[in-house]
Amino acid sequence: MMSVMLSSPVLAVLGGVWGLLLLATVVVWWIAPAPDSELRQRIRSWWIIVALCSLALTFSRTAALVFFGFVSFLALKEYLTLVPTRNADRRVLLWAYLSIPMQYYWIGIEWYGMFIIFIPVYLFLLLPVAMVLAGETQGYLRAAGTLHWGLMSMVFSLSHLAFLLVLPQAQYPAVSGPGLVLFLLLLTELNDVAQFCWGKLFGKHKISPTVSPNKTVEGFVGGVATTLLLSALLAPWLTPFDLRDSLLAGALIAVAGFFGDLSLSALKRDLGIKDSGHLLPGHGGILDRVDSLTYTAPLFFHFTRYLYF
Numbered sequence: 627m628m629s630v631m632l633s634s635p636v637l638a639v640l641g642g643v644w645g646l647l648l649l650a651t652v653v654v655w656w657i658a659p660a661p662d663s664e665l666r667q668r669i670r671s672w673w674i675i676v677a678l679c680s681l682a683l684t685f686s687r688t689a690a691l692v693f694f695g696f697v698s699f700l701a702l703k704e705y706l707t708l709v710p711t712r713n714a715d716r717r718v719l720l721w722a723y724l725s726i727p728m729q730y731y732w733i734g735i736e737w738y739g740m741f742i743i744f745i746p747v748y749l750f751l752l753l754p755v756a757m758v759l760a761g762e763t764q765g766y767l768r769a770a771g772t773l774h775w776g777l778m779s780m781v782f783s784l785s786h787l788a789f790l791l792v793l794p795q796a797q798y799p800a801v802s803g804p805g806l807v808l809f810l811l812l813l814t815e816l817n818d819v820a821q822f823c824w825g826k827l828f829g830k831h832k833i834s835p836t837v838s839p840n841k842t843v844e845g846f847v848g849g850v851a852t853t854l855l856l857s858a859l860l861a862p863w864l865t866p867f868d869l870r871d872s873l874l875a876g877a878l879i880a881v882a883g884f885f886g887d888l889s890l891s892a893l894k895r896d897l898g899i900k901d902s903g904h905l906l907p908g909h910g911g912i913l914d915r916v917d918s919l920t921y922t923a924p925l926f927f928h929f930t931r932y933l934y935f
Contacts, residue, residue, distance in 0.1 A: 632684055633862040636805045640680055641688035643812070647676055667908030675906070675915070678802050679811065683804040687791055688734070695730040700912045701739040701780035704903050708893075708913075714762035718753055722777055725749055729785050736792045745782040750774060762863070780913075783920040787811075793935045798866040805864035806930060812860065813879045814922045817853040818887065824848025838891040846884055853880035856904065866934050878929055879922045886921030890914075 651669050658665040682693035706719060725745060732741040754770050787810060791803035800915070825845025833841045857876025861867040867875060890913055894902060903911020 632804055633800070635800070636683075636802060636808060637809060639805075639812075639860065639863055640683075643676060644680075647672060651833055664908050669908075671906040675919050683807065686783075687803070690807075691730050691734055691788055694784070695726055696779045697916065698729075699723065700905070701784065701916055702776055704798075704905070704911050704913050705776045705780055707811045707812060708899070709776070709903060711772070712761045712762060712765055712769050713861050715757060715769055715773070718756045718773065721753060721756060722773060725777065726781055729781055730788060733785065733789050733792060738789075738795045741789060745777055749777060749885070753901070764814055771888070779920045782914075783924050784916060786923040787919060790930070791925060792807070793931060798934070801866045808858075809860055809864040810879070810922060810926050811919075813857055813876060814883050814918050816856060817849050817880050817883045818918055820852035821849030821884065824852070826835050837895055838888055841884075841888065844868055850880040851894065853877075854885075865930070871933060875926065875929060878925055882925045883918035883920040886918040889919035889921070 647669075654669050660666070676694065682690045701721065705910045706722075711719065729744055732738075732744060753773060757770060758767060779816065787807060787916065790806040793803060793806070821841070824895075825840060825842045825848070828844040828848065829840075829842030831843040831934065832839060833843055834845060854873055854876040857872045857879070858869060861872030861875070862868075865872065865875070890902070894900065901910030902913035905911050906915055907917050
């Protein structure tokens with residue numbers, strides 16, 4: 627088991643996150659006195675999320691990989707609970723679930739070549755073979771497309787977050803995998819919060835009213851500006867980025883996060899549901915919390931890898 631050994635800058639930023647969460651708790655308890663209010667539920671869920679992420683990053687690299695693999699499992703399980711599946715595909719679904727530990731195993735042994743092709747190439751070809759051998763042709767195309775989209779979003783995309791932990795960082799002694807993970811998580815989640823707040827305060831012009839009526843041009847622009855500022859402030863602590871690249875990374879995360887959220891909103895609209903589940907009180911399901919990450923994780927990973935590693 628490899629110890630992560632958090633650097634001082636990462637510990638300092640984590641301390642800031644806990645302090646910000648404590649301040650938010652005091653404010654929410656003051657403005658929303660009802661114990662069962664949505665705001666209080668959201669804050670309680672954030673305490674759990676922050677605690678679990680902090681423990682995973684602090685304990686060891688193996689623990690972090692197991693934690694993120696479990697997040698992928700919960701996301702895929704929730705997704706497959708929501709979308710229609712065929713009885714004939716039960717064995718195929720088992721293989722889909724078994725792909726999760728394999729995908730994270732490639733990360734654990736730092737085999738980038740297999741990591742990057744295992745799901746989009748091998749599973750893309752092999753799972754339809756298993757579906758064909760089951761002998762059911764009715765609904766085949768829809769079932770195959772549904773399963774592939776779920777694997778690409780909930781497993782392949784999210785696993786890029788975990789691969790940040792094992793990027794070779796010898797040339798950047800001050801940079802660590804947990805720092806890159808923390809940078810991506812903070813900017814992705816705070817971008818969601820910023821877009822929501824700016825939209826509530828100033829939103830008038832809707833971007834996609836049929837998909838997500840609450841998303842506005844003002845909220846989007848305010849969220850992007852806030853994320854750019856946060857990226858410039860946090861990058862020197864957590865990443866190897868200079869100012870130009872920190873701004874590029876902030877813009878990438880802000881825009882990608884918006885469309886990741888919008889994509890999952892379209893899925894929920896198609897299914898006729900408001901929330902993807904009830905795992906996180908005040909937030910909904912796990913998909914409601916990782917929707918933006920399905921876009922930001924792979925894009926930020928490749929931005930970082932190709933420019934710096």
